[in-house]
Amino acid sequence: MGGKYDPKAIESKWQLFWEKTDLFGVAQEPDRKKYYLLEMFPYPSGKIHMGHVRNYTIGDVVARYKRMQGFNVLHPMGWDAFGMPAENAAIANKTHPAKWTYDNIDAMRTQLKRMGFSYDWNREIATCKPEYYRWEQWLFLKMFEKGMVYRKESLVNWCETCQTVLANEQVEAGMCWRCGKPVRQKNLWQWFFRITDYADDLLAYCDKLPGWPEKVITMQKNWIGKSLGAEIRFPVENSGDHIAVFTTRQDTVFGATFMCLAPEHPMVRELSKGTAQEEKVSAFIERMATQDRSVRTLETYEKEGVFIGAYCINPLNNRRMPIFTANFALMEYGTGAVMSVPAHDQRDLDFARKYGLEIVVVVAPPDRDLESATLREAYADEGKMINSGKFNGMDSKKARDEIASYLEEKGIGRKTVNFRLRDWGISRQRYWGAPIPMIHCKTCGIVPVPEKDLPIILPENVELPEAGGSPLHQMDYFSKTRCPACGSSDARRETDTMDTFVESSWYFERYCSPDYNTGMFDTGAVDYWMPVDQYIGGVEHAILHLLYSRYYTRVLNDLGLVKYKEPFTRLLTQGMVCKETIHCPEHGFLFPGEAEDRETKKFCRKCGTEVALGRVEKMSKSKKNVIDPDILLKKYGADTTRLFCLFASPPERDLEWSEQGVEGAFRFLNRVWRLGETWLDSIRSVAPFDGNPDDLNGEPRVLYKKTHQTIKKVTTDIEERFHFNTAISAIMELVNAMYGIETETKAPDTAGVMRFAIESAALLLSPMVPHFAEEIWEALGRKPSILKAPWPSYRKDALLKEDRMVVVQVNGKLRSKFIVDADTEDDTIRELALADERIRKFIEDKPVKKIIVVKKKLVNIVV
RNA sequence: GCCUGGGUGGCGGAAUAGGUAGACGCAAGGGACUUAAAAUCCCUCGGCCCAUAGUGGCUGUACGAGUUCGAUUCUCGUCCCAGGCACCA
Numbered sequence: 001m002g003g004k005y006d007p008k009a010i011e012s013k014w015q016l017f018w019e020k021t022d023l024f025g026v027a028q029e030p031d032r033k034k035y036y037l038l039e040m041f042p043y044p045s046g047k048i049h050m051g052h053v054r055n056y057t058i059g060d061v062v063a064r065y066k067r068m069q070g071f072n073v074l075h076p077m078g079w080d081a082f083g084m085p086a087e088n089a090a091i092a093n094k095t096h097p098a099k100w101t102y103d104n105i106d107a108m109r110t111q112l113k114r115m116g117f118s119y120d121w122n123r124e125i126a127t128c129k130p131e132y133y134r135w136e137q138w139l140f141l142k143m144f145e146k147g148m149v150y151r152k153e154s155l156v157n158w159c160e161t162c163q164t165v166l167a168n169e170q171v172e173a174g175m176c177w178r179c180g181k182p183v184r185q186k187n188l189w190q191w192f193f194r195i196t197d198y199a200d201d202l203l204a205y206c207d208k209l210p211g212w213p214e215k216v217i218t219m220q221k222n223w224i225g226k227s228l229g230a231e232i233r234f235p236v237e238n239s240g241d242h243i244a245v246f247t248t249r250q251d252t253v254f255g256a257t258f259m260c261l262a263p264e265h266p267m268v269r270e271l272s273k274g275t276a277q278e279e280k281v282s283a284f285i286e287r288m289a290t291q292d293r294s295v296r297t298l299e300t301y302e303k304e305g306v307f308i309g310a311y312c313i314n315p316l317n318n319r320r321m322p323i324f325t326a327n328f329a330l331m332e333y334g335t336g337a338v339m340s341v342p343a344h345d346q347r348d349l350d351f352a353r354k355y356g357l358e359i360v361v362v363v364a365p366p367d368r369d370l371e372s373a374t375l376r377e378a379y380a381d382e383g384k385m386i387n388s389g390k391f392n393g394m395d396s397k398k399a400r401d402e403i404a405s406y407l408e409e410k411g412i413g414r415k416t417v418n419f420r421l422r423d424w425g426i427s428r429q430r431y432w433g434a435p436i437p438m439i440h441c442k443t444c445g446i447v448p449v450p451e452k453d454l455p456i457i458l459p460e461n462v463e464l465p466e467a468g469g470s471p472l473h474q475m476d477y478f479s480k481t482r483c484p485a486c487g488s489s490d491a492r493r494e495t496d497t498m499d500t501f502v503e504s505s506w507y508f509e510r511y512c513s514p515d516y517n518t519g520m521f522d523t524g525a526v527d528y529w530m531p532v533d534q535y536i537g538g539v540e541h542a543i544l545h546l547l548y549s550r551y552y553t554r555v556l557n558d559l560g561l562v563k564y565k566e567p568f569t570r571l572l573t574q575g576m577v578c579k580e581t582i583h584c585p586e587h588g589f590l591f592p593g594e595a596e597d598r599e600t601k602k603f604c605r606k607c608g609t610e611v612a613l614g615r616v617e618k619m620s621k622s623k624k625n626v627i628d629p630d631i632l633l634k635k636y637g638a639d640t641t642r643l644f645c646l647f648a649s650p651p652e653r654d655l656e657w658s659e660q661g662v663e664g665a666f667r668f669l670n671r672v673w674r675l676g677e678t679w680l681d682s683i684r685s686v687a688p689f690d691g692n693p694d695d696l697n698g699e700p701r702v703l704y705k706k707t708h709q710t711i712k713k714v715t716t717d718i719e720e721r722f723h724f725n726t727a728i729s730a731i732m733e734l735v736n737a738m739y740g741i742e743t744e745t746k747a748p749d750t751a752g753v754m755r756f757a758i759e760s761a762a763l764l765l766s767p768m769v770p771h772f773a774e775e776i777w778e779a780l781g782r783k784p785s786i787l788k789a790p791w792p793s794y795r796k797d798a799l800l801k802e803d804r805m806v807v808v809q810v811n812g813k814l815r816s817k818f819i820v821d822a823d824t825e826d827d828t829i830r831e832l833a834l835a836d837e838r839i840r841k842f843i844e845d846k847p848v849k850k851i852i853v854v855k856k857k858l859v860n861i862v863v
Numbered sequence: 864g865c866c867u868g869g870g871u872g873g874c875g876g877a878a879u880a881g882g883u884a885g886a887c888g889c890a891a892g893g894g895a896c897u898u899a900a901a902a903u904c905c906c907u908c909g910g911c912c913c914a915u916a917g918u919g920g921c922u923g924u925a926c927g928a929g930u931u932c933g934a935u936u937c938u939c940g941u942c943c944c945a946g947g948c949a950c951c952a
Contacts, residue, residue, distance in 0.1 A: 043952050083952065156950075167950040215867055219947075222866050332949090421949090428950065500952070540946060542867075575868095576946070616944080622951070647888070648875060654868090654945060661875060661889050668888080674903090716879085726877070729887035736887095739904095807883045812933040814883055816918070838918070852932055858882050862932045 001680065001779040005673040007637025007771070014771040015116060023785055024118045026074055028528045035071035036529050037063045038508055038568075040537030040545070041078045044104040044126075045085060048111045049626045050577040050645075050657060051538065051619055057642045057768075058574060058651050058722065059536045060117045064767035065718055067118075068791040074529050076511040077112065077119040079105050081128035082500045084167060085621065086432045090464045097432040098460055101128055111630070116638045116770055118787070123514045127503035132510065133434035134455030135520040136502055140437055141448050142559055148194050151446070154425055155264070158186035164469030165429040169622065174291070178467060185289040190427035191436060191496065195551045199224055199419045201565075202550055211570030213652070216542045223543050225420025230404045232339065232413035234259060236271065237311040237320065243267060246334030246418045249344065250407065251399040253316050254388040255362035256339040257352070260305060260326040263288040265336045268308055268325045275309025281325060288327060303328050303351050315412040316403075317389065326351065332422050342378065343370065349378040362387045363396045424548065426499040431462065431470040433497025441483035441491040450484050456493070470495060504545055505552035508532055508567060526562060535568040538576055539652075540618065546571070572722055575654035579625040581614035589624040616656055627657055639769035640666040646724035646768055668732060669772055672765070675738055676758060676776050682743065682751050684781060688759055689752030693798045699741055700753040707757045708798035710734040714764045715791070724768065731764055755780070763792045808833045809860040810842040826853045833859040 018024065028034075039059035042052055063075040079101075086097035093100070105126060112119070125132055143149045157166040159176040165188075170177045195202075203224045206217045229248035236242055243259060261268050263285045272281040284306040305326030312321050328347055329338050342352035343361040352359055359372040363383040370379055385394045391403060407413030427436070435456040437449035449456060459478045462471050472478055472495035483491035506520065512529045513522035537545075546568070553567045582590040584604040595602040595611055602611050619626045632641045644665040649655050689696075693704055710730050717727040738757055741750065759780060766773035766786045777786040801822055806829055808816040816838040820829060830853050833839060839861065846863040853859050 040952095045952090080952070085951080165950080169951045171950095219867050223948085225866095425949080430950085499950075504952085538946090538952095539868080541952080543947060544949065545952080578945075618946075620951075650876085652868095653876090655875085658875070658889095663890095664875095664888050670902090721879075723879085725875090726879095726887080729877075732887055805883080809882085809933075812882090812931095817883070818918095850932060852882090854882055858933095860882080860932055 001673070001676055001775060005670050005772075007639060007669075010775045011114075011116065011638050011771040014774045015113065017774075017784065018116075018118075021785070022122075023787065024075065024120050025122050026072060026120050028525060029072050030528070032072040033070070034074065034529055035066045035534075036074045036508075036532045037066065037534050038076070038511075038532045038536070040535075040541065041080050041504070041507060042108065043080045043083055043085070044101055044108055045621045046104045046107065048108050048115075048629060049619055049621075050629060053115065053629045053641065054577055054645045054651075054655070055536060055538065055574055056112065056115065056117055057645045058572070058724070060115075060642075060770075061646065061718070061724060061767040062534060062536070062722070063118050064770060064787060065791065067787060068763075068767070068789065070790070074511070075119055076123040076125075076514075077117070077121070078123075078125035078507060078511065078514075079108075079127065080500065080504050080507070081105065081126040082133075082433045082497075082503060084169075084430065084432070087430065087464060087468065090432075091466060091468065096460065096462075097464070098128065101126075101432075111633075114633060114638060115629075115642065118770070123511050125507065125510055125514050127434075127500075127507065128432070128458075130455045130457050131515075131517065133503065135510075136434050136498065136506070137437040137449075137454050137456060138451065139506075139520060139555070139559075140498075141451060141454075143193070143555060144438075144448050146559070148197070148555060149191060150194065151189055151191055153187045154190050154192075155185045156188050156190075156429070157183045159183055159467075162467035162469065164465075164467050166468075170468075182290055185291075188427075188429070190425055191438075191494075193424040193426055193551070193555075195424045195548075196419055196421055198551055198554050199226065199421050200417075201554065202421075202547065205550075205566060209566065209571075212568075213571060213573055216539075216546065216571060216573055219542050220547055223421065223547065227418050227420075229416060229418060230407060230413050231335070231416045232315065232407055234312040234315060234321070234339065236267075236323075237313060239271075241267070243312055243323070243337050244335045245337045245339045246416065247339055248418075249341065249400070250403045250413070251385065251388075251391075251396045252341040252344045252362050253314065253339065253403060254391075255341040255343050255360045256314055256321065257319065257342060257358040257360055258321050258340045259312050259323045260329045260338040260340050260348075260351070261308070261323065262329040262331040262336040263325050263327070264331040265325070265329070271310040271323065272308040277307055277309035280306050281308050284325060291327070303347060303354065305351065305355070307355075315407075315410075322357070324351075324355075333420065334418055343372060343375060344378050344380055346378040346380070349375065360387055424499075424501075424551070426502055427496040428499055429470050429495075430497050431458075431464060431472055433500060434458070434503065435472075436494045436496050436498055438494040439481060439483060439491050440494065441486065441488060443488055443490070444483055444485040447483055447485045447491075453484070458497075470497070472497075501545060501548045502552070505549045506556070508535075508549075509556070509562070520556075520561065523561070530562065531564050531566060532568045534570045534572065536572045536574060536651075539573040540576065542573055572651060574651045575649070576618045577627075577655050577657055578616050579619050579627065579657040580616045581623045581625045582611050583614050584609055584611045589622070591624045592627065594624075619657070632659075632662060636662060636666045637771075639772045640669060643669065643728065643769050647728045648725070650721070650723050650725055652722075668735070669769065671739075672735055672761065672772075672776075675735065676779060678743055679754055679758060680779060683755040683758070686751040686755050688756035689749055690756060693795070696749055696753065700749045703737055703741060703757055704753045705798045706734055706737050707753075707760050708794040711760055711764065711792045711794040712799060715794070718767075727764075728768070731761055734761060760792050762786065763789060804856045806833070806856065807858045808836060808839055809858065810839060811862055812860060815839055815842050820856070822856070824856070826855060829853060829856070830859060833861065 039056055063073050067073045081101050086101050089100045090097045157171050159166055161179045161181045171183050176183050203226055206221050227248050230250040231244055231246050233242040233244050272278045305324040308323050308325055310323050312323055314321055340348040342348040342359045361370045361372050364386050365379055365383045382396045385391045385399050391399045404415045435458055437456045439447045441447050479493045479495055481491050481493050482489050509521045509526050512525040516522045549567055554565055556562045557565050582595045584590050586607045586609055594605050596605050604611050644662045696704055713730040714727040717723045762773045762776040773786050778784050803819050804822055805819055816836050843863055848863055850862040
């Protein structure tokens with residue numbers, strides 16, 4: 001201290017001190033309790049953005065807090081370094097994805113260090129390094145051995161003009177984002193992980209994750225989407241074939257009047273072949289291939305279909321049912337075929353009306369009659385069975401069970417479980433990813449790469465095609481190889497790379513032994529550190545990343561590599577930092593700095609055109625609605641930036657970006673600083689008071705109690721809810737209280753209490769503004785680092801309140817309040833309330849019906 | 864569209880078990896200090912109403928109903944916003 005608060009000077013001073021003393025480096029210490037705190041690692045996009053700053057500040061507070069509580073804290077950081085933006089940047093700037101990525105990593109590492117986060121940088125990893133992904137390839141081979149991986153045909157977005165596969169993000173309104181031409185669906189052979197084998201287990205464990213937010217659990221359950229139902233076989237007319245359908249409403253089979261197949265269903269072409277409908281069907285399939293799959297499932301989307309020229313037979317009543325192919329039937333769900341029951345399903349009803357199909361009511365609601373001729377809304381609820389042969393009169397719920405059994409008996413169906421969850425397609429037709437270690441041999445077929453040949457290194461000497469897409473399959477020196485089985489030279493490597501979600505499904509294990517080179521990780525290290533005690537990241541990952549990680553952990557568990565099934569014991573999903581987007585008709589999305597304010601409007605700096613202000617949405621590089629934290633860092637320093645992020649809102653809530661308030665955070669730190677300056681001389685050589693509050697009187701007594709109350713408030717706010725904003729408010733109140741005390745006060749205990757209060761404030765603030773707290777701590781004559789000091793504890797006897805405010809209501813409306821001693825009985829409070837003059841005015845002579853007394857808090861008089 | 868959240872002053876937010884709505888901070892306005900400014904400190908601050916200016920009245924937590932002595936909090940319905948929807952990460 002000494003002089004003005006100068007964040008730049010003290011922040012670099014302490015960052016150097018931490019680095020020199022390797023303060024954040026950790027090792028396994030079997031006797032100490034470990035705490036693994038993990039934040040979702042970033043994609044190295046070039047600069048950290050406010051979302052990172054918020055996420056990592058929250059994590060850092062918890063890491064430092066747990067450390068002060070005596071835990072051996074593992075707090076690592078690394079890079080989710082494979083992914084599409086590197087390829088896009090490579091095309092745009094003619095830089096190699098690897099160079100772009102490593103440069104970005106260097107820049108972002110510097111920024112993170114500048115923020116003062118307590119990472120053990122010795123454990124840094126980057127997933128694009130062969131030392132990392134070789135073990136992912138190794139696991140792929142193990143999974144292949146165990147039959148946990150397979151290949152099948154599946155659809156991708158294909159741009160004919162660019163001759164390339166597009167990510168969903170690269171398709172804008174059905175058009176290619178590069179050339180603007182329509183995108184079509186194309187079938188490719190791709191690799192899949194059998195995540196559905198674990199669907200039941202993943203679902204069951206949802207209820208064994210008490211440390212996870214309820215909403216994430218609910219989303220995962222719904223995503224897995226287990227439904228009980230039946231598979232029923234409908235024979236195709238004049239053919240030995242049959243169509244299998246999955247339904248949860250087998251009680252309505254008697255009402256099934258037609259059949260709908262997904263356009264991709266193999267039987268569509270087969271059955272329409274040679275019929276008058278063949279051409280129409282073919283055209284429909286073609287048209288559907290050009291449509292976005294997610295759009296197809298919209299309920300508002302016009303339902304349409306084509307009769308395929310064939311019929312099937314309802315196995316329960318022998319009704320002849322026309323077979324359609326329809327846009328709302330999805331190949332990915334169930335069997336790709338839907339038995340349509342128009343009376344009891346709205347979608348089917350719309351379709352039946354449109355094409356004039358038969359409607360038969362089979363479930364009668366308890367309170368009214370359904371007329372199939374006039375039916376407008378399908379009846380999807382329970383009721384009494386009608387028009388259903390021997391099941392008539394039965395309750396539909398019961399019939400569901402009975403019909404399922406009956407189908408099983410007759411051999412035309414069976415009870416079954418269906419999941420919405422689909423297998424995880426991991427093939428990417430991209431360059432910047434981990435190569436899939438497989439070989440296609442002309443004679444042997446698919447052959448795994450022998451373990452000794454790992455890693456299959458991604459070749460660095462490449463040029464990316466302008467239109468996007470992977471150059472790997474054209475690179476003979478990479479893809480031409482010998483078959484490891486027969487030795488033939490007529491073999492080619494798999495040129496697909498893995499989905500980047502695979503890397504992020506096990507990086508937390510790798511952190512435990514980042515340099516281990518004889519396996520994925522050192523079992524001893526993983527046994528000590530895993531599972532992650534607290535995981536922190538954006539809600540946008542609530543389903544995919546978290547579910548994939550849970551799945552991958554089960555695979556590791558089944559292969560005997562880890563002892564646990566769930567990787568993350570507690571989860572905090574932080575809300576997003578959002579901002580409005582700016583869109584120039586000429587130049588597309590603009591960064592905030594690329595638009596100029598003139599009066600109330602904004603204009604593009606490049607072309608001067610007025611720009612459109614878009615929705616407020618998640619800050620992302622592709623939308624350019626990002627704020628560069630460097631500006632805050634330069635102007636105010638890391639501590640103010642951290643404090644502001646924490647104070648702005650509770651972590652789980654979304655935060656619409658606004659700079660208002662940063663000034664306040666800075667001002668607060670200055671306030672604390674000056675408080676230290678003012679008192680330093682009078683408290684430097686005094687021991688902090690830590691006795692019984694009853695030994696104090698007057699202002700010191702009040703301040704002493706307030707300090708203990710603040711310690712309690714801050715501790716529970718962090719411990720129970722991570723509500724740093726209210727914790728900071730409490731410290732602000734404490735500081736305000738300290739300002740109320742005059743330096744000249746001659747009360748004997750003032751200095752001791754003041755020292756206690758200032759030290760407590762420094763300790764409580766230290767996880768949030770660590771550089772600042774170190775500086776104060778040192779000025780008070782304490783030995784650095786403050787991180788090694790224990791977290792303060794509070795005295796119960798200092799928390800007791802001496803008096804209480806009682807609120808008096810008449811008919812629920814606030815009419816009066818008064819203060820009583822904390823030990824006043826309820827009866828006395830009631831008498832005091834009734835005797836209150838302001839209350840009597842409201843009661844007048846009306847009879848008192850009821851009096852409610854809430855202990856030492858409130859009286860409500862009902863008249 | 865489906866799944867999951869959210870909506871409280873001019874703004875960020877608080878109210879943790881149904882019990883004083885607006886803690887703490889920002890912005891704004893007024894005042895003190897200063898030759899002046901910055902910084903700092905003090906005061907006011909949801910809206911409306913009043914001959915009584917008060918420890919005053921009414922109203923107010925997206926909207927509409929309901930449960931309750933009492934609802935920001937619970938229930939039902941509506942509107943709006945955000946996230947996810949399987950190749951952005």
